[in-house]
Amino acid sequence: MSVPTITMPGAPVSPAVRKPLGVSRAESRWLLWPPLVFFAVALGLPLLMLVTQSFEGGGVAYGDALDVPTFAGSLMRTIVMAVVVMVLTVVLGTAYALAIVASPVWLRFGLLAALILSLWTSIMVRSFGWMLLELPQGALHWFLGLFGLADEPLELYQTTIGMYPAMVAVMLPFAVLPVMSALQSIDREQLNAATIFGAGPLLTFRSVTWPQILPSMLSGGVLVFVMALGFYVTPLLLGGPSNMTVSGVINAQMNQANRPDIGAAMSILLVGGTMIVYLIADRLFRVSEKWG
Amino acid sequence: MALTRSGTKAFTRRDIRRAGVALGAAATSLALLAGCGDDAGDDAQTSGDGAAELSGEIIWSDFGGPTNEARQEIYFGPFTDDTGVEVTSVVVNDAMQEEMMSGGPGDYDATHVGLDLVYANMDNVIQIPEEFQDQALPEDIRAYAFGTFYVGHAQGYLTSTFPDGGPQTWADFWDTETYPGKRAWPGTPGSYDSSCEIALLADGVAAEDLYPLDFDRCSAKLDELRPEMVFYMSYPEIQQLLVSGTAAVAMGPSGQFAALRNAGQDVTVSWDQAVVAPNVIAIPKEAPNQENILALTEVFHDPELQAQFAERTNYGPGNPDAYEFIPEDVQDNLVNAPNHETVVYQDSKARSEATEDLLNWYTEWLAG
Numbered sequence: 191m192s193v194p195t196i197t198m199p200g201a202p203v204s205p206a207v208r209k210p211l212g213v214s215r216a217e218s219r220w221l222l223w224p225p226l227v228f229f230a231v232a233l234g235l236p237l238l239m240l241v242t243q244s245f246e247g248g249g250v251a252y253g254d255a256l257d258v259p260t261f262a263g264s265l266m267r268t269i270v271m272a273v274v275v276m277v278l279t280v281v282l283g284t285a286y287a288l289a290i291v292a293s294p295v296w297l298r299f300g301l302l303a304a305l306i307l308s309l310w311t312s313i314m315v316r317s318f319g320w321m322l323l324e325l326p327q328g329a330l331h332w333f334l335g336l337f338g339l340a341d342e343p344l345e346l347y348q349t350t351i352g353m354y355p356a357m358v359a360v361m362l363p364f365a366v367l368p369v370m371s372a373l374q375s376i377d378r379e380q381l382n383a384a385t386i387f388g389a390g391p392l393l394t395f396r397s398v399t400w401p402q403i404l405p406s407m408l409s410g411g412v413l414v415f416v417m418a419l420g421f422y423v424t425p426l427l428l429g430g431p432s433n434m435t436v437s438g439v440i441n442a443q444m445n446q447a448n449r450p451d452i453g454a455a456m457s458i459l460l461v462g463g464t465m466i467v468y469l470i471a472d473r474l475f476r477v478s479e480k481w482g
Numbered sequence: 483m484a485l486t487r488s489g490t491k492a493f494t495r496r497d498i499r500r501a502g503v504a505l506g507a508a509a510t511s512l513a514l515l516a517g518c519g520d521d522a523g524d525d526a527q528t529s530g531d532g533a534a535e536l537s538g539e540i541i542w543s544d545f546g547g548p549t550n551e552a553r554q555e556i557y558f559g560p561f562t563d564d565t566g567v568e569v570t571s572v573v574v575n576d577a578m579q580e581e582m583m584s585g586g587p588g589d590y591d592a593t594h595v596g597l598d599l600v601y602a603n604m605d606n607v608i609q610i611p612e613e614f615q616d617q618a619l620p621e622d623i624r625a626y627a628f629g630t631f632y633v634g635h636a637q638g639y640l641t642s643t644f645p646d647g648g649p650q651t652w653a654d655f656w657d658t659e660t661y662p663g664k665r666a667w668p669g670t671p672g673s674y675d676s677s678c679e680i681a682l683l684a685d686g687v688a689a690e691d692l693y694p695l696d697f698d699r700c701s702a703k704l705d706e707l708r709p710e711m712v713f714y715m716s717y718p719e720i721q722q723l724l725v726s727g728t729a730a731v732a733m734g735p736s737g738q739f740a741a742l743r744n745a746g747q748d749v750t751v752s753w754d755q756a757v758v759a760p761n762v763i764a765i766p767k768e769a770p771n772q773e774n775i776l777a778l779t780e781v782f783h784d785p786e787l788q789a790q791f792a793e794r795t796n797y798g799p800g801n802p803d804a805y806e807f808i809p810e811d812v813q814d815n816l817v818n819a820p821n822h823e824t825v826v827y828q829d830s831k832a833r834s835e836a837t838e839d840l841l842n843w844y845t846e847w848l849a850g
Contacts, residue, residue: 259846260671267849326664327727347728348712423715431669431713431848438671439845446672447841448580 244454251455260439261456265463268436271357271425272418278358280411283365284403290366291373309363317424320356321347324428353429357421364417365410372406373399412468419464436460540569540774543579544594544763549737552794561781567774582766583607590766591775592629597760600627601834608765608772614783616800618818619760623830628779629763630800631791634817634825635676636756638739639731640724641748649731650754652684656703658710663730666723669713674844676757676828677704680733683755683826693832697843704847713848721745735759736817740796743815751815753822758798760830792816 244251255261290301308316323329326343334340346352376399384394422437436456443453472478542558544550550571558569574593582588583599585606600607600623609625616630637655639648648654649661658665668675678695681703712729714720720738723729725747732738736756742749763782765775781787788799789807798818799805805813805820813819833840 259842260849264849325726325728426669427715432850434671434845434849439849442671442841442845445576447838448576450577 240454240457243451244458246451251449251451252459254449255443255452255455255459258439258443258452258456260434261436264434264436264439265460267433268419268421268460269463269467271421271433271435272415274354275357275361275418275421276411276415278354279361279365279414280407282358283362283410284369284407286362286366287369287373287403290370305363305366308359313360314423316360317356317427320359320424320428324352348428348430350429350433353425353433356424356428357418360424361414361418364413365407368406368410368413369403372403376402416464419460536565536567536774536777538567538771538774540567540591540771540778541589542569542571542592543574543590544571546571546573548741549795549797552791556787556790556794557778557781560787561778565774565777567771567777569778582768583764585767587768588766589770591769591771592763592765592778594629595627595762595764597623597627597762597828597830598834598837600762600764601831602837603764606767608767608769608776610765610779611776614779616783617802618798618800619762620830627762627764628800629782631761631795632798632800632816632818633759633761634736634751634753634756634798635680635733635759636736636739636751636753636817637731637733638724638736638742638749638751641750643730644750648750648752650752652680652755653686654752655680655731655733656684656707658707661731663710664712664723664728665707665710666714666720666729666732666734667707667711668734669715669848671841671845671848674840675735676759677844678840679757679826679828680755683757689755689826692826693829695832695836695840697839701843701847701850724749736796736815740815753817753819754824756817756822756825758817758825758827760800760828761797762800 286301286305290298293301321328324344324347325331326345326347328344328347330346331340331344334344380398381394384398389397420437421435422441425433425435426438440453440456440460443449443456542553544553554569554571558571562568572590578588578590579593579595582590582593583595583603583606585603597619604623604626607626610628612625614628615624616628617624618632619627619630637649637652641648643663644661649657654661655665668677678697678700679692681700682692682696683689685699685703687699712723714723714732714734717735717738718741720732720734721742724732724742736751739749739751765772769775783801785799785801785803786807788801788804791797792799792804792808793812796812796815798816799808808816813821816822817825
């Protein structure tokens, strides 16, 4: 098993030849380049442009953004919504991952297929699916009607309660997959050992399984939270306009008010607000020590 | 400025292909004379006296869909046959439209806008020759836009919903005891449309006293109906909300009711107090093919072609003469038909001065 030696052009020749089994510093540097370039192009550049754009009028856009009457409210609403989605998704996702790992093969395949299929379907299509389900005389109403449970049209469409199931469903794979992979890498012998020492299922779960999946739950949760901040269509469609997220307000500034600078400033404030929330959470719960 | 998209990015692959076709067509038709004689709607006139020879292309930006298809067949087809100038349609890119309407450079020769945007940017658009101006437009703006068509913000319902006759006025729309059922209403910040005008009309304000809009009064009136509203995020959703029985009545642009009718539904639209919203095409100052696009304004002014367009799209024409060519039963579906005497015209000028307020007001009301 020979590792090909790669050196960076212009870099001093490293003593990598002498340790063929490890990864030389030059090699790790090479490996670092693709992701660095990718992030610079895909994340750094747009972010820089956004910052530039938001300061086009010399920072006036930030004042204007805060003056847009709906901005502050929708920012708070978005963060609260993202937290609720995160908590619900992590709880449900962990349960789903446990179910996958604990199921017989045929059921495990079914559960995984359902999860992956939903991931493959466009978020618009899924949102409209939920809409058809939740309409006052929609699929759910019809289904309840089969059991004689639906006399009145359902009051679910465009309510706050009506939007969460759809958002949790959209986010579920991102919470399930990391926890599932953590569960699968648990050494079965540890579970056996716990049983041999007389621990019941609850104690085994609490002292063996839980500590090993907690980091994955947290990282899944952070992922879901960050992605949930960008929700736009789903809450507007299923929760109604009183659940307007900050994305909706930003979109209106970009496309209707023709003030892309205000839109950019709002985006920066959203990112900044999120980071503050995260830092506080980190201070309180030491999130970053546990995930990764 | 940083996010202003460059010209090439605004084109899809299909546009580029079409542009290629346009170039080819332009090359083969160099010998053709421009038929800018008396009536460009007629078939090719090879002896156009005094008409400039045209070549090249036009980049036309609108919102696509059936309206664009109708334009291609009714207006662009004869024009291209006549002049050899190929018209390439693209879907409006907001950033480029904004850039060009504020006087900047760009690819568009013509772009679909609301009349209020023209009022706000009169210095940045090219004027139309007087003989091709649409007489239905207010006099002070007539020279600055063409391709006029009138959208009605009206209420419509499936005729079967109210067998004994449905709501007529906006006060009826608010009266959920006499006419029970949910009301479909626009639910995105940018879709304020005629919401404020309609709320004021429902509250008993006379049509001539609507402007300047009293936003607080609008909000208060809209709040009354809010529990009965179901919101749509895109216009075609209106059709779904009505057909699925989610909403009993919908307020929206008349084209959606026409689409339902074309899909075989029996729809009733009340034109009583329907608000008339003028949509137009503007030629930005920096339009690359000005001669070509100005020649096209003649085709768009032709009353017979406007009649065909109205018949197909159910949007009202901007040239009043067009009504001579529109059958009675089609006239019933056009918001500005001569016998629709109780419709209310938007004051585009007043609205152009309140664009930002309208957006902020509606966003706030929606989110509240």
